[in-house]
Amino acid sequence: DVKVTQSSRYLVKRTGEKVFLECVQDMDHENMFWYRQDPGLGLRLIYFSYDVKMKEKGDIPEGYSVSREKKERFSLILESASTNQTSMYLCASSSPGVGEKLFFGSGTQLSVL
Amino acid sequence: GQQLNQSPQSMFIQEGEDVSMNCTSSSIFNTWLWYKQDPGEGPVLLIALYKAGELTSNGRLTAQFGITRKDSFLNISASIPSDVGIYFCAGHRGGAQKLVFGQGTRLTINP
Numbered sequence: 107d108v109k110v111t112q113s114s115r116y117l118v119k120r121t122g123e124k125v126f127l128e129c130v131q132d133m134d135h136e137n138m139f140w141y142r143q144d145p146g147l148g149l150r151l152i153y154f155s156y157d158v159k160m161k162e163k164g165d166i167p168e169g170y171s172v173s174r175e176k177k178e179r180f181s182l183i184l185e186s187a188s189t190n191q192t193s194m195y196l197c198a199s200s201s202p203g204v205g206e207k208l209f210f211g212s213g214t215q216l217s218v219l
Numbered sequence: 220g221q222q223l224n225q226s227p228q229s230m231f232i233q234e235g236e237d238v239s240m241n242c243t244s245s246s247i248f249n250t251w252l253w254y255k256q257d258p259g260e261g262p263v264l265l266i267a268l269y270k271a272g273e274l275t276s277n278g279r280l281t282a283q284f285g286i287t288r289k290d291s292f293l294n295i296s297a298s299i300p301s302d303v304g305i306y307f308c309a310g311h312r313g314g315a316q317k318l319v320f321g322q323g324t325r326l327t328i329n330p
Contacts, residue, residue, distance in 0.1 A: 110261070148222060148307060148322040149262075156315065164317070196261050206250050206311035206318055210261030 109133075112197050112211035119218050125184040127214050129197030135209070136202050138180035140164075140172065143194040143213070152195075155180055156202070187218045225308050225321030233329050238295040240324045242308030250311040251284050251291035252318070257304045265306075266293070295326075303328050 113128035131138065139154040151164030153172040161172050169191060173181045180199075184191055194215050198208040225242045232238060242251070250269055254262035266277050268284035268291065275282055279296045291308055308321040 146228065146322055148225070149320040150222075151317060154317065198261070202315075205315065206252055206267065206309070207264055208254075208262075208318065210263070212259065212261050 110209050110211040112214050114214050117216045119187050123187050125187050127182040127195055129180045130178050131199040135199035137200045139198040140182045141196045189218050192218045223321035229325040231327045236298050241292045242321045243290045247288040248310035249313045252309040253282050253293050254307045255304050
């Protein structure tokens with residue numbers, strides 16, 4: 107069964123902390139994405155990557171960075187967490203050519219206090 | 220970034236009722252998709268539509284790609300408790316373009 111695995115289901119952090127959200131996929135997909143989900147706002151793209159060591163800004167990259175050192179792993183980094191980054195974070199992957207067919211992880215609910 | 224206008228934002232229905240939701244855009248898409256998010260899980264692809272006017276079914280779900288290519292519709296017939304969740308529409312322009320998502324429709328079913 108193909109899978110996108112996010113390392114934590116729930117995280118609680120303090121303002122100013124550096125936060126790492128990890129995502130691993132076992133489908134050998136080139137494309138990986140990080141979204142945040144907020145009620146009434148749907149899914150908003152933070153960053154994406156079409157290849158190892160490659161990254162592109164999405165629609166709301168401010169306050170975030172990413173790392174893709176290996177094809178199967180895509181990390182989202184909050185350099186200095188703030189309360190307005192409290193949200194559900196979803197990782198997804200897809201194959202080139204069928205980039206519209208995303209496979210999502212179960213999400214990480216991050217609370218920043 | 221652009222988002223799609225999805226409505227309604229929430230629905231409260233009785234089990235057995237039919238459900239309709241839609242998604243509109245000010246610009247054209249080449250592909251329309253519908254995803255469903257179960258509580259506590261990530262979204263899963265339900266239906267993908269690739270041609271204007273296309274009507275596609277997946278069990279009790281039927282989706283349509285609008286003729287103008289600026290809208291799409293999802294219908295669920297005879298709803299059951301496991302239909303509960305958030306439904307997202309998404310548009311894709313092809314190639315390396317990113318998906319654009321709607322705000323979601325939260326479906327609640329009273330048994």
